[in-house]
Amino acid sequence: DTEVTQTPKHLVMGMTNKKSLKCEQHMGHRAMYWYKQKAKKPPELMFVYSYEKLSINESVPSRFSPECPNSSLLNLHLHALQPEDSALYLCASSQDPPFGGIGSPLHFGNGTRLTVT
């Protein structure tokens, strides 16, 4: 069983909808991540939170808005998405943030399969 829990598993939304993806980890990890993965491609980093603060935004469009309410929770708010945003959205956590070359492995959730119609 994965120790990073993501909800919902599947989401279909229209381009005018507002929805949120949720992620939870109880491993005491200090960094949390959002990745986007298109079919047959590796995951692409979107955001990194370190100690509950946004530390990296990989030039993600503003229609994606991350939020870290506490050290265990990570949300991704979606608004006015485009059909090309359809993908698997993966949440991950790591014991330590990635900076400084500590190399903590990432632990991923099962992902949310998002379809934008």
Next chain:
Amino acid sequence: AQKVTQAQTEISVVEKEDVTLDCVYETRDTTYYLFWYKQPPSGELVFLIRRNSFDEQNEISGRYSWNFQKSTSSFNFTITASQVVDSAVYFCALSDRTDSWGKLQFGAGTQVVVTP
């Protein structure tokens, strides 16, 4: 510049055959980490192994083994006596401290298909 190369797009084997996945990496850093992740059809990426650049010992975990060779910048992964449950996409990844600040850089992935 691409930092992790997985040249094999897809490998198909029959159950009980061995399969080796190649991974070649590129970095200017002297301290770095290499990883392998497995992604079954369910979607979750499962962490398999981490090696740091100072530890070239090969590792075996059950039917899985890894061969790390700094001289050829390779970190290859072998599944011995493959099983249908090994069918998945396998990603090799690198983390270093250069321009990517420790960000995990994935290879393109290798799809392994094991048929009964």
